[in-house]
Amino acid sequence: MDNDTPKEGKYIYGIIRNSNNIDFGPIGIGKRNDSVYGVVYKDICAVVSSSPIIQYEVRRANMIAHQKVLEEVMKQFNVLPVRFSTISPHDNDDAIIRILSEDYVRLDDLLTKMKGKKELGLKVMAEEKKIYENIIQKYDNIRSLRDKLINQPSDKIHYQRVKIGEMVAEALKKEIESYKKQILDILSPVADDVKITDNYGNLMILNAAFLIKEVNEPVFDAAVNDLDQKYGDMMTFKYVGTLPPYNFVNLSINTKGV
Numbered sequence: 001m002d003n004d005t006p007k008e009g010k011y012i013y014g015i016i017r018n019s020n021n022i023d024f025g026p027i028g029i030g031k032r033n034d035s036v037y038g039v040v041y042k043d044i045c046a047v048v049s050s051s052p053i054i055q056y057e058v059r060r061a062n063m064i065a066h067q068k069v070l071e072e073v074m075k076q077f078n079v080l081p082v083r084f085s086t087i088s089p090h091d092n093d094d095a096i097i098r099i100l101s102e103d104y105v106r107l108d109d110l111l112t113k114m115k116g117k118k119e120l121g122l123k124v125m126a127e128e129k130k131i132y133e134n135i136i137q138k139y140d141n142i143r144s145l146r147d148k149l150i151n152q153p154s155d156k157i158h159y160q161r162v163k164i165g166e167m168v169a170e171a172l173k174k175e176i177e178s179y180k181k182q183i184l185d186i187l188s189p190v191a192d193d194v195k196i197t198d199n200y201g202n203l204m205i206l207n208a209a210f211l212i213k214e215v216n217e218p219v220f221d222a223a224v225n226d227l228d229q230k231y232g233d234m235m236t237f238k239y240v241g242t243l244p245p246y247n248f249v250n251l252s253i254n255t256k257g258v
Contacts, residue, residue, distance in 0.1 A: 008091040011051035013069045016077040017111045018045040029065040039093045041100035056085040070244045081244040088255045116214050121240035124205040130234045135171045179205045190220045195247040209247035
């Protein structure tokens with residue numbers, strides 16, 4: 001091995017409840033097709049693969065490779081996702097076992113808390129044309145001002161048009177908040193936890209992750225479906241199921257000194 005070749009370590013993807021030998025196949029991050037397998041300590045298990053000791057760039061190909069491993073693991077286990085590009089600096093399983101042993105109480109507790117739960121994502125976007133039509137119908141002051149200006153020459157009504165624009169923007173903000181509250185009032189009681197991310201763009205109503213017990217998933221699915229039926233002509237629901245609980249577990253593993 002020449003000096004430019006990085007040393008080998010073990011990339012850690014996640015932690016599962018498992019006490020048996022397990023192999024997930026040659027799906028490791030990077031382009032080497034390293035085998036992804038479990039390293040067991042007592043009844044907990046780190047999902048790892050061999051990897052050069054490098055800082056993986058936060059780019060699409062690497063993030064997808066990391067996520068694909070977790071999705072494969074999730075077919076059989078609840079998983080605690082470990083922070084992207086966490087690498088043990090030793091090319092052996094003993095160092096991983098030391099990490100699990102030193103952090104056992106915390107990992108055991110987190111696995112117990114997350115047992116039988118999964119993350120579901122929901123993005124709700126307002127349909128631009130429909131929501132503006134709704135505002136015009138609902139707000140008499142906006143509609144009457146607009147009606148007064150319809151046949152006026154545009155060079156004479158610049159101020160009034162700016163005023164209408166401001167009134168519509170304020171009404172849109174109010175409507176978005178109202179719809180967001182209505183949706184959360186229905187979905188939050190079914191969830192164990194909710195993380196709401198900032199909206200991007202003024203037409204986004206909700207961008208949220210829900211931590212759901214698997215037994216409650218059909219109830220949650222039905223609630224989302226009912227909302228889609230109710231509001232489907234005015235908003236688009238993008239529902240993403242069965243994700244590792246990224247928004248509820250951000251697991252940082254200390255790989256130094258072990």
